[in-house]
Structure formats: structure tokens, C-alpha cells
Amino acid sequence: MWQLQSVRLPLPFYSPPRPRPSRHRLLRPATSAMHSRASSTPHQVDEDKAKLDDLKQRQAISYHNQTKHSLTSGYARGPRGLDWANQPNPFLRFLSSPLLPLLHLPPQPGDSPLYSSLFSSSPPAPPQPLSHSTLSRLLYDSLSLSAWKTTGFSTWSLRVNPSSGNLHPTEAHVLSPPLPSLSANLPFLAHYSPKDHSLELRAHVSPDLFHLPSGESSFLVALSSIFWREAWKYGERAFRYCNHDVGHAIAAVSIAAAALGWDVRLLDGLGHEDLHCFLGLDSANSSLPPQLPERPVRGRFPWIESQHPDCLLLLFPFGKPPTVDYQSLSAAFSGFSSLNWMGNPNSLSKDHVFWDIIYRTAEAVKKPLTVGEGFSVNPLHASGLISENLYEKISVREVVRKRRSAVDMDGVHAMERNTFYQILLHCLPSGQLGPGEKQGKQFALPFRSMTWDAEVHAVLFVHRVKDLPQGLYFLVRNEDHFDRLKMAMTSEFEWARPEGCPHGLPLYRLATGNCVELAKQLSCHQDIASDGCFSLGMVAHFEPVLRERNAWMYPRLFWETGVLGQILYLEAHAVGLSATGIGCYFDDDVHKVLGLKGLEFQSLYHFTIGSPVLDNRIMSLPAYPGPSIDA
Structure with a gap:
């Protein structure tokens, strides 16, 4: 059985070539021959549009490649230091606009459903x-x-x-x-x-x-x-x-x-x-x-x-x-x-x-x-629930307002296996399905807000989950991609269902082994990726989507990762833990671990969940009223 090594990567890292900066002139106004030749034939118009679409797709792909971080050849271009004198004001204001005050309504007992019930009723609330x-x-x-x-002398808002x-x-x-x-x-x-x-x-x-x-x-x-x-x-x-x-x-x-x-x-x-x-x-x-x-x-x-x-x-x-x-x-x-x-x-x-x-x-x-x-709304599906007892008795409003990004994790706490499975059940786009149905359509909260089928999956680095072997796992969020994923990845992966995995959760074990250092290394050497219960990378169906739908799907793939990330945040807090989104990771080195080549699948976002370590030097103040200073 193919296993991860405790410190070494399964395959040696390599140095991907640094892409050249794009020189595509997609500036305002974006023009093409089809805009300037009124006498163009329909065939010429279609041909010009296809060329412009291809140019836009290549620009999106060029940006994506140029902004990758690499373990061996460095980070994407950015400022060499923080120019504090020009730090942008985090609050956009429209000067001289009339103000329409809103009501301050802190959470009160009974004013919103329990978080654990949000995904299981239809509708969630009257x-x-x-x-x-x-x-x-x-x-x-x-x-x-x-x-x-x-x-000290610093004050900032969350x-x-x-x-x-x-x-x-x-x-x-x-x-x-x-x-x-x-x-x-x-x-x-x-x-x-x-x-x-x-x-x-x-x-x-x-x-x-x-x-x-x-x-x-x-x-x-x-x-x-x-x-x-x-x-x-x-x-x-x-x-x-x-x-x-x-x-x-x-x-x-x-x-x-x-x-x-x-x-x-x-x-x-x-x-x-x-x-x-x-x-x-x-x-x-x-x-x-x-x-x-x-x-x-x-x-x-x-x-x-x-x-x-x-x-x-x-x-x-x-x-x-x-x-x-x-x-x-x-x-x-x-x-x-x-x-x-x-x-x-x-x-x-x-x-x-x-x-x-x-x-x-x-x-x-x-x-x-x-x-x-056209405009349509998908039917609402409940998400899978193992037991409400896995969650704290906390309301939706309390969870969303108490959410924080952890800055450190203890590296000790081990999560219950059913808690791990429960979090992943709420990450599925289709929710609970009938016999023979597959994950892919976005029916469940909050994924149903999006208009395309799920394109984002998750590779999981399991560190500390009780009764679950350490190792590399994969959550398939669109089962139409399953065969392509297996073909694209290392052939030695197991693709085995882990013990106790609920029916309807398309989770697979790829390889067993200690991947604590691997997760840290891939996430720009950040301890937080290794000190939680598990971390993950969100792997998107990439270039085929851009070619089929067009370049405008590029930001939408990141939107989908953000929606998934928000659920991971809320789930972590609802079970008494914490989470952090990780935007810094070594893109192609993640792909190398999975055996991915080319651009069919790309890692777009990382995440980690675990027990937070609080910094007692930082004081928390109420959101309203805050300090009477402009940030």
C-alpha cells in the first residue's frame, strides 16, 4: 500500500518554471475586429468572438500561473515590505450621502434557530x-x-x-x-x-x-x-x-x-x-x-x-x-x-x-x-445530520457573530471521528440524496445561491481525528468528476472508503501516514496547517471549465471556494473549535503530491480546523460602539 512518509514528500519537489508576465492587451475598451467591422459576415463575427474568448481565457490562465507560489522558486510578486503610511482605509464612505441608520439587534435567546437545525428543515425558518x-x-x-x-497602540476591527x-x-x-x-x-x-x-x-x-x-x-x-x-x-x-x-x-x-x-x-x-x-x-x-x-x-x-x-x-x-x-x-x-x-x-x-x-x-x-x-431556483435539500449532539447548543446568530480566524492552534486536540464526518456532510453541495443520485447539483445551504454545478473538491490532510488513521483523504463534491480525478492523480492512491464513513458522504482515503509536516510545508511553512485536527486544499476543476463556460468562470471558481470556506468556519465554531483560511500555499507542489499534471485540476484555497490558542495580550471590545477613531 502506497504510504506518505512522515517528513518527506511522496515524490521529490521540483522547480516549476516561472511563467512570463502576460502581455495581453485586454484593456478598456476591450475591442476586436467584430466591433469595428460593421460589414463582417456572421461567420467572421463568430470567428472573431472565438478569438477574443480564447484571448481572455489565456489571460486568466496566464494570471493564475504567474501568481503561483513555489517551494523552490519563490513567491508571486508582491511588496517587499508593508508601506504603513499608505495602508488603505478599510472603510469606504460616500461623503455627503444621507445616512439611513440601521437597528442594532444583538442576538437574543430564541430569535433564530439552533445552528444544528439550520440545514435540516425546509424552510430553515418562517x-x-x-x-x-x-x-x-x-x-x-x-x-x-x-x-x-x-x-498596545494598535486598534483594529473584525x-x-x-x-x-x-x-x-x-x-x-x-x-x-x-x-x-x-x-x-x-x-x-x-x-x-x-x-x-x-x-x-x-x-x-x-x-x-x-x-x-x-x-x-x-x-x-x-x-x-x-x-x-x-x-x-x-x-x-x-x-x-x-x-x-x-x-x-x-x-x-x-x-x-x-x-x-x-x-x-x-x-x-x-x-x-x-x-x-x-x-x-x-x-x-x-x-x-x-x-x-x-x-x-x-x-x-x-x-x-x-x-x-x-x-x-x-x-x-x-x-x-x-x-x-x-x-x-x-x-x-x-x-x-x-x-x-x-x-x-x-x-x-x-x-x-x-x-x-x-x-x-x-x-x-x-x-x-x-x-x-434564464432564471431558476434549485429545490432545497437538507444536509446530512449524524446527531445534533455533535454541536453546541448555539443559535445561528451566535455562531455567525462569534466566528473568528484562529492565529494559532494547540497541536494537541483530537477531534471525534463523527464530528469530522459531520463537518464534511455540511460541505456537500447537494445535501441528502435519494438512491442512485450523485453529488454535484447545488441544492443545500449555502451552496444553492450559486448557479453552476459544484466544481470544487477537497484534499484533506488528517492529523488528529480519533479512530481515523492519519493520512491523505479526498472529498468528491461533484461525483461526475470522480473518474477524471482518479485518472489525473497518482495511480497508487487507494480510493478506499474510511471506516464508519456515513452513507452518502463521498470521502475516500488516498494514503495513510503522518502528513503533519507535509501540510505545513505545502501551506508556506505555516504551523497552523499542521497544528489543527485536519487541514485541506480545495481542488477545482479548472481549465476545462474556463474553456467550456468562458473566462468569466475564473473568479466564480474562487467564489465557490469562499462559500465552502465559510461553512468550514461556521462548522468549526459550532462544534467548539476554530478555523482559518489559508491563501498562501505552494500551488504546483500541492499538485505534485497528488500527481496532478497540467491544468485540468488546480488548488485554489487552503483551510485548517483545530483547537485555537488565544493571545491574552489582545483585548476584545464590543463591535458597536467601537473606538471613535478612523482606521
């Missing part, structure tokens, strides 16, 4: 009407501050939705029907300000211009990213981390909504330009210049602080899916340029570093309007 109170609670339980931390490096590039905007005490007469579009848990009014929207699907029973939440806030610390790899954070935010909104009896679905037929109009970015942000520098440069670039539209979420009562016409939505959003937009964004930094490949890639992966896809 749908509550949209109101000032319920909108306040949704944002309070998904995107608000969760605490302030202080030590949020309910996690972020790599606590940098929080993700912004949220709400389009709501009229609500008493907020905007009684007209639908309103507002930016969410987590620092003071309020809405900054951006515009009123006349019903003549736009009608929300299902009228007063639904509303919209848009997510956007400010790349600079992440790139300040992480350089070129920041685009990956921004999209991890979008996924975490999608899941955070989905879980908070479910506790209110609301369902969430991506409006993924819309395109980037639709979201750009929806957010009024032309009136709020400096546009990108027609030509961008072709290398990283430092200077004063106000457009670097612009928001990049990511996605639009539709929230509605469970069991009452609205009708959505993407063509009509797109046409309505195109008229938002005529709105009376209020407020201008604050400046985040005095100077900037322009990491050119981030913006070239963001341009390449913009999604077009795809009205042909």
Missing part, C-alpha cells in the same frame, strides 16, 4: 417580512463589525464576513423597496457602511424606471471589490484573495438570510456592465484610463480605488421564487445613469502601487449579459 428591522438584522449578521481588537489579512476589499450595496423609517415612498439604493452599521443613500429609484421582482417581498444585494485594499499587502495574488472574500460574503449573506426565512440566488445572467450601471460607478469613481502601465509602478492613481462589480444577489422568501427577466433587468439598469446619485467616495490612500496583471485579468474575466440562461 419567512419574515422585509422591514427596517429585518434588513438591519440581515446586514448585522452577515457584513457588519463583530468586534474591535486592541493591543467583521462577521472573513477577509484575507483582515483587509476587507468587499463592499455591499442594497436596492430595496420602500421601507417605513428608511425610505417610505420610493425604492432606494444604498451603500452599506459596516463601521457604524448604517446605509449611505446613493439614489432613489422611481418605480417607472425599475420594478423589483415580486415587488415588496424581494430585494437586491450587490457585492463589489476594491482590489487596492488587498493588493497593498499581497501584490499580484490579491485578485485571488478578493474573490475568496466575495465567496465568503455570498455565504455570509445566505446564512443570515436563511435564519430569516429568505432564500438567496445569484442573478448570474447579468453582465459586468449591468452591475456597473446598477452601482452608479461612472458617477462615483474615476474611470480607468484608456491605456494602463504594462508593469507594476508606484504613484498617485485615484482609479485604483475604484470598485469592481462582482455579483448581484436576489433575496426572497423561501418557496416563493420570483420571475426574473434578465433582458428587462439589463435595460432598467442601463437607465440608472439618469438617477440623482448622491455622495462621492472617500480617498483610501495617498499613494498606490499599480499591479498591472490584476487589472488586465479583471478586464478579461468580465462577464457579458447571457439572457438565454
Whole structure:
């Protein structure tokens, strides 16, 4: 039987060649021959579109390869040190926008279901009407501050939705029907300000211009990213981390909504330009210049602080899916340029570093309007439950607000085997299935918010799980990929079902052996990857997805890893442990361990779960009111 060695890798590491920087000119405006030749034949138009699509796919792949870390040949390009004088303000504000205060509603006994029951009932909670109170609670339980931390002369805030490096590039905007005490007469579009848990009014929207699907029973939440806030610390790899954070935010909104009896679905037929109009970015942000520098440069670039539209979420009562016409939505959003937009964004930094490949890639992966896809909502499936006794008696609201990223783990605690299996059951996209059905369709919370079949799997490094041998395991989250995964990986892997594994959990043991040092080594030598009960790498079906769907699937693969990561965070806290997302790992060295070659499958995110070690030098303060200082 093929076994892992305690310290050595199963195969020697090698030095993958460092890819050359991309020179693809996918700049605004993105043009091709099909845009400039009105007399082109249909065949020429199709051919030109295929060439442009191929160029965009190659740009996404080039970015992915260029931003890999390597054990032997170094890390992706980033700043050599942290420029503290230009650390971006973590709070975007729209100066002079009217404030719409939200209610502060800390968790109370009985005001939300137990976390353990969230995934087992249909719907998870009776749908509550949209109101000032319920909108306040949704944002309070998904995107608000969760605490302030202080030590010495430093003070910083934490949020309910996690972020790599606590940098929080993700912004949220709400389009709501009229609500008493907020905007009684007209639908309103507002930016969410987590620092003071309020809405900054951006515009009123006349019903003549736009009608929300299902009228007063639904509303919209848009997510956007400010790349600079992440790139300040992480350089070129920041685009990956921004999209991890979008996924975490999608899941955070989905879980908070479910506790209110609301369902969430991506409006993924819309395109980037639709979201750009929806957010009024032309009136709020400096546009990108027609030509961008072709290398990283430092200077004063106000457009670097612009928001990049990511996605639009539709929230509605469970069991009452609205009708959505993407063509009509797109046409309505195109008229938002005529709105009376209020407020201008604050400046985040005095100077900037322009990491050119981030913006070239963001341009390449913009999604077009795809009205042909239509809008549909998957049936809700419960997730598997071994026993409610595996969880602490804690409510959904308590779990989401107490979630923290561990900075250290004790390296001692061993998890019960059924607890390990239970966590993985809640990581399955399809939930409980009938005989003969396979995992793949996204039916379960919170994965049902996404519009594609699951593309992300998990390779697990099991360190300390009672009655489960140490070693390498694999969770297949889309069983249509099973044969391809077996063919792509090392032929000596066992692919054996571990003892006691519940029926319906597609978990396989690949190899036994102590992989503590291996997990640490692969995750950039970080102890936290080896000191927990287990760690994992999220392995995505990669290049075939980009070729089949197009380059705009590239960020969505990272969104899926972020949604999965959010469940791992919540599951860990609900069983009395902690977790941490790991964005720093040696990409191709992970692939080498698995025997993966080429780009069919790629590791996109790492995670670890274990017993946290608290730093008593750091004091925790309530989220609201926080210290009266600007970060």
C-alpha cells in the first residue's frame, strides 16, 4: 500500500518554471475586429468572438500561473515590505450621502434557530417580512463589525464576513423597496457602511424606471471589490484573495438570510456592465484610463480605488421564487445613469502601487449579459445530520457573530471521528440524496445561491481525528468528476472508503501516514496547517471549465471556494473549535503530491480546523460602539 512518509514528500519537489508576465492587451475598451467591422459576415463575427474568448481565457490562465507560489522558486510578486503610511482605509464612505441608520439587534435567546437545525428543515425558518428591522438584522449578521481588537497602540476591527489579512476589499450595496423609517415612498439604493452599521443613500429609484421582482417581498444585494485594499499587502495574488472574500460574503449573506426565512440566488445572467450601471460607478469613481502601465509602478492613481462589480444577489422568501427577466433587468439598469446619485467616495490612500496583471485579468474575466440562461431556483435539500449532539447548543446568530480566524492552534486536540464526518456532510453541495443520485447539483445551504454545478473538491490532510488513521483523504463534491480525478492523480492512491464513513458522504482515503509536516510545508511553512485536527486544499476543476463556460468562470471558481470556506468556519465554531483560511500555499507542489499534471485540476484555497490558542495580550471590545477613531 502506497504510504506518505512522515517528513518527506511522496515524490521529490521540483522547480516549476516561472511563467512570463502576460502581455495581453485586454484593456478598456476591450475591442476586436467584430466591433469595428460593421460589414463582417456572421461567420467572421463568430470567428472573431472565438478569438477574443480564447484571448481572455489565456489571460486568466496566464494570471493564475504567474501568481503561483513555489517551494523552490519563490513567491508571486508582491511588496517587499508593508508601506504603513499608505495602508488603505478599510472603510469606504460616500461623503455627503444621507445616512439611513440601521437597528442594532444583538442576538437574543430564541430569535433564530439552533445552528444544528439550520440545514435540516425546509424552510430553515418562517419567512419574515422585509422591514427596517429585518434588513438591519440581515446586514448585522452577515457584513457588519463583530468586534474591535486592541493591543498596545494598535486598534483594529473584525467583521462577521472573513477577509484575507483582515483587509476587507468587499463592499455591499442594497436596492430595496420602500421601507417605513428608511425610505417610505420610493425604492432606494444604498451603500452599506459596516463601521457604524448604517446605509449611505446613493439614489432613489422611481418605480417607472425599475420594478423589483415580486415587488415588496424581494430585494437586491450587490457585492463589489476594491482590489487596492488587498493588493497593498499581497501584490499580484490579491485578485485571488478578493474573490475568496466575495465567496465568503455570498455565504455570509445566505446564512443570515436563511435564519430569516429568505432564500438567496445569484442573478448570474447579468453582465459586468449591468452591475456597473446598477452601482452608479461612472458617477462615483474615476474611470480607468484608456491605456494602463504594462508593469507594476508606484504613484498617485485615484482609479485604483475604484470598485469592481462582482455579483448581484436576489433575496426572497423561501418557496416563493420570483420571475426574473434578465433582458428587462439589463435595460432598467442601463437607465440608472439618469438617477440623482448622491455622495462621492472617500480617498483610501495617498499613494498606490499599480499591479498591472490584476487589472488586465479583471478586464478579461468580465462577464457579458447571457439572457438565454434564464432564471431558476434549485429545490432545497437538507444536509446530512449524524446527531445534533455533535454541536453546541448555539443559535445561528451566535455562531455567525462569534466566528473568528484562529492565529494559532494547540497541536494537541483530537477531534471525534463523527464530528469530522459531520463537518464534511455540511460541505456537500447537494445535501441528502435519494438512491442512485450523485453529488454535484447545488441544492443545500449555502451552496444553492450559486448557479453552476459544484466544481470544487477537497484534499484533506488528517492529523488528529480519533479512530481515523492519519493520512491523505479526498472529498468528491461533484461525483461526475470522480473518474477524471482518479485518472489525473497518482495511480497508487487507494480510493478506499474510511471506516464508519456515513452513507452518502463521498470521502475516500488516498494514503495513510503522518502528513503533519507535509501540510505545513505545502501551506508556506505555516504551523497552523499542521497544528489543527485536519487541514485541506480545495481542488477545482479548472481549465476545462474556463474553456467550456468562458473566462468569466475564473473568479466564480474562487467564489465557490469562499462559500465552502465559510461553512468550514461556521462548522468549526459550532462544534467548539476554530478555523482559518489559508491563501498562501505552494500551488504546483500541492499538485505534485497528488500527481496532478497540467491544468485540468488546480488548488485554489487552503483551510485548517483545530483547537485555537488565544493571545491574552489582545483585548476584545464590543463591535458597536467601537473606538471613535478612523482606521
